[in-house]
Amino acid sequence: MSRCLDSGSWAILLFFFSCLSFRRTIVAATTEATEAGSCHNLRLGQYLCQDAKIDDVTQEAENCRDASARVECLPAPNVTCRLSNGTEFRFSGKEVGFHKSIPCRNVSGYSYKVAVALSLFLGWLGADRFYLGYPALGVLKFCTVGFCGIGTLVDFILIAMQTVGPSDGSDYIVDYYGARLNRLSIGEHTYRKPHLAL
Incomplete structure (x- = not known):
C-alpha cells in the first residue's frame, strides 16, 4: 500500500536531507583545512x-x-x-x-602630550619647536615672539593634528588605548561612489 506523504512528512524529509548536506560540507571543510597545509x-x-x-x-x-x-x-x-x-x-x-x-609605530621618545602642552603654553617662545628638534624654527619663533601670535596658533593646530611631528621622522608617544589619529589617504585602490545625476 502506498500512501501520499503529508506536509509534515515532507518537512521531516527536507530537514533530514539538509542536515546530511550540512554534515558533508563540514566534513569537506575540515578535511580541506587539515590536509597538511602550512x-x-x-x-x-x-x-x-x-x-x-x-x-x-x-x-x-x-x-x-x-x-x-x-x-x-x-x-x-x-x-x-x-x-x-x-x-x-x-x-x-x-x-x-x-x-x-x-x-x-616607530617612536623615539617624543611625547604627544608634552608637545601639545609646550605649543599651547610656551609656543610663543618656540619651546615646542626646540622640543621636536627644529632649533632654527624655534629661534625664529623666539625672536619674532611667535610670528606675532599667528605662527603660534598655526603651530599649535599643526602639532595637535599631528601634521608636524618629531624631526627624526618618528611618531609621537601616544597612549596605546588612547585617542590616536589615523591619517586616511586616497589611493588607486580607494572606491569612489559615483554621484547620481539629478
Whole structure:
C-alpha cells in the first residue's frame, strides 16, 4: 500500500536531507583545512593570535621594529598543519603554530602630550619647536615672539593634528588605548561612489 506523504512528512524529509548536506560540507571543510597545509595559510577562525605586549614607556608593542611587530598565533584544537620546519602537527589549541606580523609605530621618545602642552603654553617662545628638534624654527619663533601670535596658533593646530611631528621622522608617544589619529589617504585602490545625476 502506498500512501501520499503529508506536509509534515515532507518537512521531516527536507530537514533530514539538509542536515546530511550540512554534515558533508563540514566534513569537506575540515578535511580541506587539515590536509597538511602550512600553518601560515590557515583561514580566519582556524587560529587565534595573542595580543601584543605593550611597553609602558613607548606605548607600542615590545618587539616593534621597522613599523611591524610579531605576535604568537595558536591554531584551533584538532587542526593539523605543517610547521615552518616542515613537520605536521595536530594542535590542541595551546601550542604556538606560527608568528604573524602586525603594524606598529616607530617612536623615539617624543611625547604627544608634552608637545601639545609646550605649543599651547610656551609656543610663543618656540619651546615646542626646540622640543621636536627644529632649533632654527624655534629661534625664529623666539625672536619674532611667535610670528606675532599667528605662527603660534598655526603651530599649535599643526602639532595637535599631528601634521608636524618629531624631526627624526618618528611618531609621537601616544597612549596605546588612547585617542590616536589615523591619517586616511586616497589611493588607486580607494572606491569612489559615483554621484547620481539629478
